Amino acid sequence: MTAPAELLHPANPDLLPLLGRTPLARIRTPLPHPQPGFWAKLECLGAGGMKARSAVAMLRGARARGELRPGATVVESTSGTLGIGLAFAGQALGHPVVLIGDAELEPSMRQLLRSYGAGLEIVDRPDRHGGWQTARLTRVREVLGRTPDAYWPDQYNNADNCAGYQAMADEITGELDHLDVLVCSVGTGGHSAGLAATLRRRWPALRVVGVDSVGSAIFGQPARPRLMRGLGSSIHPRNVAYGAFDEVHWVGPAEAVDACRRLARGCFVSGGWSTGAVALVAAWAARSDPDAVVATVFPDGPHRYLGTIYDDTYCRLHRLGPEHAAPHPLELARPDAGEATGWARCRVVADPLEVRP
Structure with a gap:
């Protein structure tokens, strides 16, 4: 049996050519400090x-x-x-x-x-x-x-989740002559794994930086209730390619909100929690090495978040003003060295399910 007839609809293959082919934008907005610029793939401009x-x-x-x-x-x-x-x-x-x-x-x-x-x-x-x-x-x-x-x-x-980003990787290699640092938000692990594998075949020395949410268990922090949606997880997806990452950053909601609002004011390109988080870390990477070519992916646009990130009352209620945003990441020696409650960084990345005491 197939689905009930009232739920069926015919295939519309004419939609498929609308998939992907999104622009790559140069972002120079201070986030929160001046930075030389990074590239952002604007996925909000692709159908679906x-x-x-x-x-x-x-x-x-x-x-x-x-x-x-x-x-x-x-x-x-x-x-x-x-x-x-x-x-x-x-x-x-x-x-x-x-x-x-x-x-x-x-x-x-x-x-x-x-x-x-x-x-x-x-x-x-x-x-x-x-x-x-x-x-x-x-x-x-x-x-x-x-x-x-x-x-x-x-x-x-x-695994097909990861394979779905082959075309995005091809689009990036078609537009950039070189890439030193890739910054990816991590939720299911699909686009980070898919992009890293393909882009490293083109640029073997590529550094990959994962961006997670505070309160997420993916990289070995304790799972907590999370205000941010779209990145992070309370489970451990098998699609996360731990060996692909050179370091991981955890970003809190105050930092993500601050980055989103700065993007909206400074370059008209903004988005949601994941976009704010990766923009913050990409700007940090570009600022840390001004000669490096840095790229990231903005997963969506701002419209879904008008009642949260871009709502002053919501932000006051949840203490998400810029005064609550960390200007620099806290350094952790290991993922379990302390609980990240705001922007934090660790250069040790391992699958928490394989780590033994």
Whole structure:
């Protein structure tokens, strides 16, 4: 059986040429200090956003292996961005999409996902141990159990997630003659792993800097409730290529907000939590070595965050003013040397599930 007839829609392959081909912008805005500039891939200007790349790759891979039947329903957990990408992929390839969000998913994002034709279920309380992420995954399994032939991409552990960024890497190598430092936000681990593997074949000495959220467990910090969405995780995705990173930075919400607002005022290009976090670290990298060519990826634009990052009342309530933003990273000798509550940096990167006392 396939999905119920009322959920089916025909494939629209005319959408696929709209995927990717996003511009690479030069960013010179002080963040917060003057810096010589870095390159930013503006994924907000691609149809479906950055994660449409991985969504299309995951569905195509599943179809090729026979795991995803024609017209079958796709079910996935999302904090928003992948949901947009899957809605795009579902329309392009002809699959209904059911998304599992949580109570913190913004009303505007809920409206947008539903407008794109996706089904949306909301979990109303976090898991006692694994937070919202685990609660969403539990609901994913429930939906899979009651939906015939449904397919779960499992973005956190699906290698096609990483492969979906091959085209982005090719776009970067087509525009830059050289690259010294790549700065990537890390959530599922998909775009950092995909970009690092491809770009290092072109530039073997490339340094890769991971950017995580405070309160995220990915790089060995304790999992805590996180204000920031879109980067970080309370679980350990297998797609994270720990060996690819030369160092990791944890960024707090105050630093991300400050960077986003400076970008909006200074160069008209801005975005959400991940964009602010990687912009801050990319500017730091460019400032630390003015001769280095530094590039990063801005995953999305600002519109989703008008009620949070760009809302003065919200920022006052959560103490996110510039006076709360660290101007420099705190140095940690090891990922577990102390808990990062604001911008911190560590030059030791290891898979926390493989580290032994």
